Amino acid sequence: MASTILSRRDLSFMLYEWLDAEALNKRPRFQDHNRETFDAALDTAEQLATDLFAPHNKKADQHEPHVGDGGQVRIIPEVKTALDAFSAAGLMAAGQDYERGGMQLPVVVEKALAAYFTAANVATSAYTFLTMSNANTLLKCGTPQQMRRFVDPMLAGRFFGTMCLSEPQAGSSLSDITTRAVPDPQPGPEGERQFRLTGNKMWISAGEHELAENIVHLVLAKIPGPDGKLIPGVKGISLFIVPKYLVDDDGAIGARNDVALAGLNHKMGNRGTTNCLLNFGEHGGAIGYLVGNAHQGLANMFHMMNEARIGVGLGAAVLGYTGYLHALDYARNRPQGRHPAQKDPAQPQLAIIEHTDVRRMLLAQKAYVEGGLGLVLYSARLVDEQQSAETPEAREHAGRLLDFLTPITKSWPSQWCVEANSLAIQVHGGYGYTREYNVEQFYRDNRLNAIHEGTHGIHGLDLLGRKVAMQDGALFKAFGAELSKTVRKVRGSVARPGAVPHADAGIEAIGAELLSHADALDAAWQAVEQVTQKLYAVGDMNKTLANASLYLEAVGHVVVAWIWLQQALLAARALDGGDHDFYRGKLQACRYFFRWELPKVEPQLELLASIDTTTLDMRDAWF
Amino acid sequence: MASTILSRRDLSFMLYEWLDAEALNKRPRFQDHNRETFDAALDTAEQLATDLFAPHNKKADQHEPHVGDGGQVRIIPEVKTALDAFSAAGLMAAGQDYERGGMQLPVVVEKALAAYFTAANVATSAYTFLTMSNANTLLKCGTPQQMRRFVDPMLAGRFFGTMCLSEPQAGSSLSDITTRAVPDPQPGPEGERQFRLTGNKMWISAGEHELAENIVHLVLAKIPGPDGKLIPGVKGISLFIVPKYLVDDDGAIGARNDVALAGLNHKMGNRGTTNCLLNFGEHGGAIGYLVGNAHQGLANMFHMMNEARIGVGLGAAVLGYTGYLHALDYARNRPQGRHPAQKDPAQPQLAIIEHTDVRRMLLAQKAYVEGGLGLVLYSARLVDEQQSAETPEAREHAGRLLDFLTPITKSWPSQWCVEANSLAIQVHGGYGYTREYNVEQFYRDNRLNAIHEGTHGIHGLDLLGRKVAMQDGALFKAFGAELSKTVRKVRGSVARPGAVPHADAGIEAIGAELLSHADALDAAWQAVEQVTQKLYAVGDMNKTLANASLYLEAVGHVVVAWIWLQQALLAARALDGGDHDFYRGKLQACRYFFRWELPKVEPQLELLASIDTTTLDMRDAWF
CATH class of the missing domain: 1.20.140.10 (Butyryl-CoA Dehydrogenase, subunit A, domain 3)
Known part of the structure; x- marks a missing residue:
C-alpha cells in the first residue's frame, strides 16, 4: 500500500524536476552532497516518520500531556522514543555546519525532511522544530559561550528549546509585554553578565516536559530604565536565554532556575505538544543571559x-x-x-x-x-x-x-x-x-x-501594509517579474511547435490550455497591480488597510496559480517520458486550480478596487 | 450581560416583524394563540436552555457517554435532568394536537424554541428532536394502537425515539440495506402482526441510553420474497417499530427485545449524544411492527x-x-x-x-x-x-x-x-x-x-437533479416568482418618495443601496435561470450533474441574499421607529452580504455555464 503520510514521488518531482535541488551541489557549502545523499536523508526521514512518529499520533492526541502527582508533566513514552531516534539520526542539526556536528543540508531538503515528520505527527515533531528554531536564532546573534553551553546541546538533541514571546495581555501586540529583566550584580558562568527575569509567558509550546535534559527558553523581556520604568513599545524589548536548569562553565547541568509551570493549555488539536503558561521569577528572579544587543x-x-x-x-x-x-x-x-x-x-x-x-x-x-x-x-x-x-x-x-x-x-x-x-x-x-x-x-x-x-489578519497587514510598500515597491516588482517570467516561458514553449509532446488524443489540447492558463495568470497579476496602486492612492491608511485580509487571500490565490503553472509546464514536457499518470494528474490539478480557484480572485479584486468600507464603517453598537 | 446563546431581539424580529407568525393565529388550529403565548413559550425555552442545557454543554463534551461495567451506557446526570425538565414543560409535544397532550404551536415557533436548546447544547437536545421526529413519522402513518403504545409515551417524554436507516455497508445508498424482517407466526399485543428483524444498524444517534423508560427504534428493513431473497433497491424497503423493551396491550413495559448495543462511535463533536452500532436479532430476531404499508x-x-x-x-x-x-x-x-x-x-x-x-x-x-x-x-x-x-x-x-x-x-x-x-x-x-x-x-x-x-453532495444532486426538474420546473419557477416579488417590493418602496425614512445623514443612501441590491439579486437569479437551462440542454445527465455541489452553493448564496434583502427592507422601514442600532446592524450585514458574498456566485455560475468537465474527466490513476 502506498504511504498515506506523503507522496515520495511528488516530493522528488518538486525537489529535483522543479526546484533543481541538485544545482545547489555546485556551491561550496553543499559540494559533498548530491541526489543520492539527499535521497538517503529522505529515506531516513520517511522511515523514522513511518515507524516512530505516525504510530503514536492518535495516541498522543487521546492521551495528552498532564501534570502528574509530583508536579511533573507526563507524556506518553512513545514521544521520547521518537525524539531520541530523531536526534540520534543527526536530524536536529541537518542543516548546520559540519563543525557544529551538522550535515550542511540545504534548507529546501531540510524542509522536505520536516515534511515527513510533521505529516506523520505534528505534535511530536513540534519539539524538534522549536529546538532547531531556537538554535538558529542563537547561531545568528549569540556569543561563542552561549553556542557551546546551549546551542551545541540542542543540536545534539540533549536540550530542547522554546520561544517565549506572548504574555496573557500581549499576544499579537508584543510591544505590550511586561516581563522585566534586571541586571544581576553577580556574574554568571564564564563571567557572563546575568539578568533576573520576572513575568508570565503564555502559549509556550514545549514549555515544560521531561523529554530532554534541559529546556532553553528564549525570552523577550524589557530592561527597565534608570527610573525603574519599562520603555513602552518594541524599542524596550531585549532577548534572553533562560534555561530551565542552570548550566555550569563546563556545561554540566546545575540548579533549577526560577521558572515554574503555572498551567497547561488544552487545545482543540496539537494536543501532544505541551503548551504552557510559565511564571518567571516567582522566587527572586529567573537567571537569564542577554542575546545580542539590548533593546x-x-x-x-x-x-x-x-x-x-x-x-x-x-x-x-x-x-x-x-x-x-x-x-x-x-x-x-x-x-x-x-x-x-x-x-x-x-x-x-x-x-x-x-x-x-x-x-x-x-x-x-x-x-x-x-x-x-x-x-x-x-x-x-x-x-x-x-x-x-x-x-x-x-x-x-x-x-x-x-x-x-x-x-x-x-x-x-x-x-x-x-x-x-x-x-x-x-x-x-x-x-x-x-x-x-x-x-x-x-x-x-x-x-x-x-x-x-x-494571525491571518496580521499577515494581511504585513503583506499590504509593509511588504508591498517596502523598498519603494521593489519586493512587489521582484515577484511580478518572476511571475511574468513563467508566463513568458509558457508562451515560448507553446509557440515552439513540438515543444509540448502529444501522448494521446487528449494531450493536444494541453498546449492551448497552458497558454490560456498563462493568459489568465497574466491578467490576474495585472489586476493585482492595479488594485495595489488604487489602494495606495487612497491617502488614508485606515482605508488602504481595511480589507488587507482579503488582499492577502486574493494575492495568495494568484501566487498559487503561478506555482501550479510552473508544475504543469514541467508535467506537459515530461508526459512522454513515462510516468504518464503522475503528470496527467499534475495537469488536471492545474486545470482545476485555474478553472475552479483562480476565478474566485476576480470579485475579491473588484471589491478591493472599490475601496469598500463596509467593515470599516461597522460600529460596535450595531452588532 | 446579554445572552450568548441567541439574540432574543433578532428572534422577535424574524418571527413577528418579518415572518408574521401572528397571522397564523387567525387559523382555526392556532386560534388560542397570540404573541403572548408564543413569547411565553420562548421565555420557557430561553430559561430552560440557559439554566439546564448550556451549563453542561462542555462537561458532556469532555465526559462523553461510555459503556459501564454492567454493559449499560453511562451519561452524565445533567443530561437526564435537562431532558426531564424539557418533557415536564410539555415541549416534546409543543406542536402536537391538544388531544395528544400538545400545545398546537405552529412549526415556525416550535423551531424557534428548538433554536434555544440546540444553540445551548446540541448533544443533549438531539435526544428530544429524534423523539419528536420519530413521533411525527408515526403520526403520519402509524395505527391507532401504535400511537397509543408508542407515540403518546414519546410525546410525554417517557419513551425516546431513534431513526435506524444506515448500515455499515449502506449509508448514502439506502437501497443496499440488508436488514431482514420476517413475519412472525405469533401475533403481537392487540393482535398486531409481528415481524422478526435481523441486521446491523450504524450511526444510530440515541440508540442506547438509560435516559427514558424505553427506546422506540424506527427501522428500515426488507421483507424477503417467497424465495427468501431480498428485493434489490428501495422498492424492497419497509418501515418497522422495534422497541428496546416490548410494550404490553395495556402499555406496560415488558421484556427486553432482541436489540443489542454493538459499540459506540466516538465523534469529533456532538459527543454528548450516544451514537451506536446496533445489532438486531442476534438471538432469534428482534420483534418489530410494520408501519404503514409494506415496501x-x-x-x-x-x-x-x-x-x-x-x-x-x-x-x-x-x-x-x-x-x-x-x-x-x-x-x-x-x-x-x-x-x-x-x-x-x-x-x-x-x-x-x-x-x-x-x-x-x-x-x-x-x-x-x-x-x-x-x-x-x-x-x-x-x-x-x-x-x-x-x-x-x-x-x-x-x-x-x-x-x-x-x-x-x-x-x-x-x-x-x-x-x-x-x-x-x-x-x-x-x-x-x-x-x-x-x-x-x-x-x-x-x-x-x-x-x-x-451529505452536501447528495443535496446538490437533490437540488439540481430532482427539485429543479420536478413538476416540469414548477418548484424552480415558484421560487423565482417569490424572489421577483421581493425585488419588485424593493423597487416599489424606493420609488415611492418618503417610503424609506431618513434618520441621519447616512440613511439617505439606503434607498439607493437597497435598489442596487435588488438589481444585483435580480441579475443573479436571471443568471441562475440561464445556467439551469444550459445544464439541462446538455443531454447527458453525467455532465449535467457533474458539478451539482457547486450549483447548490451558488443557488444557496442567491437564496440567502434574497433572505437578507427581505430583512433589510424591513429594517430600512423601521429605522425611525426606535432601536436604531439594531436596524442599522441589519442593513450593514445585508450590505456585507451583497458586497462580499453575492459576488462569489458569478465565477461559480460561469463555471457551471461552461459545462466544465474537469472533475468528471479526472481518472483514478491520475491521483
Missing part, C-alpha cells in the same frame, strides 16, 4: 521568523497532504452507491472514487495540498538562494521574493489546507467524523496554523 | 425528512449564532493592539472590536448566522403554510417552495455557519483554540451537519 530583542528574535513562518506553512500543507492521501485511500476502497445513469441496485456498488463529486473533493484537495507544499518548498529554496546564491544580486533578489512571499507561504496553506482536511472528512462521510479514523484529527490539528506565528 | 418504508420515513433537514439547517445556523455571540462578547472585552495610524505604545490597548479586521470577522459571522437562521425560519414558516394556509393553491405553492428550498436550508448553514464558527475561533486568537473557551466545541459540533441527513 534589539524583537529584531534578533525575528531573524528566525521567515523560517518559522515557512515552517507553519509547511505544517499546514502537509497536514492537508496526509489528509488527502487518507481520503484517496478510503475513496478507492469504500463501495457506496452507483452512477446516476446506471442505478440498477442488483449491480454491485462502486468505489466512491467513481462518483464525480468525490473526485471533485479529491481533486480540490490535490490542488490545495500540492499547491501549498509547492509554495512552501519554493520559499525554502529561496532561503537557500538568499544564503548561498553565487552573486549578491541573486541573493538580494531571492531575499526580496522571500520577504514578499512569506506572509502568503504562512497563510495560504493555513487557510486552504484546512479546507482540504474538511474535504477529507467529507469524503469519509460519517466515518471521517469519528475518532476511529484519522482525518478529524488532521482537521483539528491544522486549525491552529491560521492563529500562531501571526 | 413503502422509505416514503414513509421520508415524510419527516423535510422537517428533519430543516432541523439540521437550524442546528448549523444556531451553533454558528452562539459562536458569533461568544466572539462578539470576547471582542468587546479583550484589549489588544492599537490602530495602524495611532500606534503610540504609551496609550492603552484597544478592545479588539475596534480593529477593522475583527469587525470584518464579526460582520461575516453576523451575515452568515442571521442569514442562515432566517432561511431556516422562513422554511419552517413554509411548513405552516403547507399545512394550514387558507387555500389549496397557497398550500401547494408553499409546498413547492419548501421542496425547492429544503436542500439549501439543510446545506447552506452547514457550510457557512461552520465558517462562522471558524471565524469565532479566529476572533478569540489562541484562546479560541483551547478547550478552556467554548468556540472550538461549536466548530467541532457543527462540522457534522454537512454529513448527516444527506
Whole structure:
C-alpha cells in the first residue's frame, strides 16, 4: 500500500524536476552532497516518520500531556522514543555546519525532511522544530559561550528549546509585554553578565516536559530604565536565554532556575505538544543571559521568523497532504452507491472514487495540498538562494521574493489546507467524523496554523501594509517579474511547435490550455497591480488597510496559480517520458486550480478596487 | 450581560416583524394563540436552555457517554435532568394536537424554541428532536394502537425515539440495506402482526441510553420474497417499530427485545449524544411492527425528512449564532493592539472590536448566522403554510417552495455557519483554540451537519437533479416568482418618495443601496435561470450533474441574499421607529452580504455555464 503520510514521488518531482535541488551541489557549502545523499536523508526521514512518529499520533492526541502527582508533566513514552531516534539520526542539526556536528543540508531538503515528520505527527515533531528554531536564532546573534553551553546541546538533541514571546495581555501586540529583566550584580558562568527575569509567558509550546535534559527558553523581556520604568513599545524589548536548569562553565547541568509551570493549555488539536503558561521569577528572579544587543530583542528574535513562518506553512500543507492521501485511500476502497445513469441496485456498488463529486473533493484537495507544499518548498529554496546564491544580486533578489512571499507561504496553506482536511472528512462521510479514523484529527490539528506565528489578519497587514510598500515597491516588482517570467516561458514553449509532446488524443489540447492558463495568470497579476496602486492612492491608511485580509487571500490565490503553472509546464514536457499518470494528474490539478480557484480572485479584486468600507464603517453598537 | 446563546431581539424580529407568525393565529388550529403565548413559550425555552442545557454543554463534551461495567451506557446526570425538565414543560409535544397532550404551536415557533436548546447544547437536545421526529413519522402513518403504545409515551417524554436507516455497508445508498424482517407466526399485543428483524444498524444517534423508560427504534428493513431473497433497491424497503423493551396491550413495559448495543462511535463533536452500532436479532430476531404499508418504508420515513433537514439547517445556523455571540462578547472585552495610524505604545490597548479586521470577522459571522437562521425560519414558516394556509393553491405553492428550498436550508448553514464558527475561533486568537473557551466545541459540533441527513453532495444532486426538474420546473419557477416579488417590493418602496425614512445623514443612501441590491439579486437569479437551462440542454445527465455541489452553493448564496434583502427592507422601514442600532446592524450585514458574498456566485455560475468537465474527466490513476 502506498504511504498515506506523503507522496515520495511528488516530493522528488518538486525537489529535483522543479526546484533543481541538485544545482545547489555546485556551491561550496553543499559540494559533498548530491541526489543520492539527499535521497538517503529522505529515506531516513520517511522511515523514522513511518515507524516512530505516525504510530503514536492518535495516541498522543487521546492521551495528552498532564501534570502528574509530583508536579511533573507526563507524556506518553512513545514521544521520547521518537525524539531520541530523531536526534540520534543527526536530524536536529541537518542543516548546520559540519563543525557544529551538522550535515550542511540545504534548507529546501531540510524542509522536505520536516515534511515527513510533521505529516506523520505534528505534535511530536513540534519539539524538534522549536529546538532547531531556537538554535538558529542563537547561531545568528549569540556569543561563542552561549553556542557551546546551549546551542551545541540542542543540536545534539540533549536540550530542547522554546520561544517565549506572548504574555496573557500581549499576544499579537508584543510591544505590550511586561516581563522585566534586571541586571544581576553577580556574574554568571564564564563571567557572563546575568539578568533576573520576572513575568508570565503564555502559549509556550514545549514549555515544560521531561523529554530532554534541559529546556532553553528564549525570552523577550524589557530592561527597565534608570527610573525603574519599562520603555513602552518594541524599542524596550531585549532577548534572553533562560534555561530551565542552570548550566555550569563546563556545561554540566546545575540548579533549577526560577521558572515554574503555572498551567497547561488544552487545545482543540496539537494536543501532544505541551503548551504552557510559565511564571518567571516567582522566587527572586529567573537567571537569564542577554542575546545580542539590548533593546534589539524583537529584531534578533525575528531573524528566525521567515523560517518559522515557512515552517507553519509547511505544517499546514502537509497536514492537508496526509489528509488527502487518507481520503484517496478510503475513496478507492469504500463501495457506496452507483452512477446516476446506471442505478440498477442488483449491480454491485462502486468505489466512491467513481462518483464525480468525490473526485471533485479529491481533486480540490490535490490542488490545495500540492499547491501549498509547492509554495512552501519554493520559499525554502529561496532561503537557500538568499544564503548561498553565487552573486549578491541573486541573493538580494531571492531575499526580496522571500520577504514578499512569506506572509502568503504562512497563510495560504493555513487557510486552504484546512479546507482540504474538511474535504477529507467529507469524503469519509460519517466515518471521517469519528475518532476511529484519522482525518478529524488532521482537521483539528491544522486549525491552529491560521492563529500562531501571526494571525491571518496580521499577515494581511504585513503583506499590504509593509511588504508591498517596502523598498519603494521593489519586493512587489521582484515577484511580478518572476511571475511574468513563467508566463513568458509558457508562451515560448507553446509557440515552439513540438515543444509540448502529444501522448494521446487528449494531450493536444494541453498546449492551448497552458497558454490560456498563462493568459489568465497574466491578467490576474495585472489586476493585482492595479488594485495595489488604487489602494495606495487612497491617502488614508485606515482605508488602504481595511480589507488587507482579503488582499492577502486574493494575492495568495494568484501566487498559487503561478506555482501550479510552473508544475504543469514541467508535467506537459515530461508526459512522454513515462510516468504518464503522475503528470496527467499534475495537469488536471492545474486545470482545476485555474478553472475552479483562480476565478474566485476576480470579485475579491473588484471589491478591493472599490475601496469598500463596509467593515470599516461597522460600529460596535450595531452588532 | 446579554445572552450568548441567541439574540432574543433578532428572534422577535424574524418571527413577528418579518415572518408574521401572528397571522397564523387567525387559523382555526392556532386560534388560542397570540404573541403572548408564543413569547411565553420562548421565555420557557430561553430559561430552560440557559439554566439546564448550556451549563453542561462542555462537561458532556469532555465526559462523553461510555459503556459501564454492567454493559449499560453511562451519561452524565445533567443530561437526564435537562431532558426531564424539557418533557415536564410539555415541549416534546409543543406542536402536537391538544388531544395528544400538545400545545398546537405552529412549526415556525416550535423551531424557534428548538433554536434555544440546540444553540445551548446540541448533544443533549438531539435526544428530544429524534423523539419528536420519530413521533411525527408515526403520526403520519402509524395505527391507532401504535400511537397509543408508542407515540403518546414519546410525546410525554417517557419513551425516546431513534431513526435506524444506515448500515455499515449502506449509508448514502439506502437501497443496499440488508436488514431482514420476517413475519412472525405469533401475533403481537392487540393482535398486531409481528415481524422478526435481523441486521446491523450504524450511526444510530440515541440508540442506547438509560435516559427514558424505553427506546422506540424506527427501522428500515426488507421483507424477503417467497424465495427468501431480498428485493434489490428501495422498492424492497419497509418501515418497522422495534422497541428496546416490548410494550404490553395495556402499555406496560415488558421484556427486553432482541436489540443489542454493538459499540459506540466516538465523534469529533456532538459527543454528548450516544451514537451506536446496533445489532438486531442476534438471538432469534428482534420483534418489530410494520408501519404503514409494506415496501413503502422509505416514503414513509421520508415524510419527516423535510422537517428533519430543516432541523439540521437550524442546528448549523444556531451553533454558528452562539459562536458569533461568544466572539462578539470576547471582542468587546479583550484589549489588544492599537490602530495602524495611532500606534503610540504609551496609550492603552484597544478592545479588539475596534480593529477593522475583527469587525470584518464579526460582520461575516453576523451575515452568515442571521442569514442562515432566517432561511431556516422562513422554511419552517413554509411548513405552516403547507399545512394550514387558507387555500389549496397557497398550500401547494408553499409546498413547492419548501421542496425547492429544503436542500439549501439543510446545506447552506452547514457550510457557512461552520465558517462562522471558524471565524469565532479566529476572533478569540489562541484562546479560541483551547478547550478552556467554548468556540472550538461549536466548530467541532457543527462540522457534522454537512454529513448527516444527506451529505452536501447528495443535496446538490437533490437540488439540481430532482427539485429543479420536478413538476416540469414548477418548484424552480415558484421560487423565482417569490424572489421577483421581493425585488419588485424593493423597487416599489424606493420609488415611492418618503417610503424609506431618513434618520441621519447616512440613511439617505439606503434607498439607493437597497435598489442596487435588488438589481444585483435580480441579475443573479436571471443568471441562475440561464445556467439551469444550459445544464439541462446538455443531454447527458453525467455532465449535467457533474458539478451539482457547486450549483447548490451558488443557488444557496442567491437564496440567502434574497433572505437578507427581505430583512433589510424591513429594517430600512423601521429605522425611525426606535432601536436604531439594531436596524442599522441589519442593513450593514445585508450590505456585507451583497458586497462580499453575492459576488462569489458569478465565477461559480460561469463555471457551471461552461459545462466544465474537469472533475468528471479526472481518472483514478491520475491521483
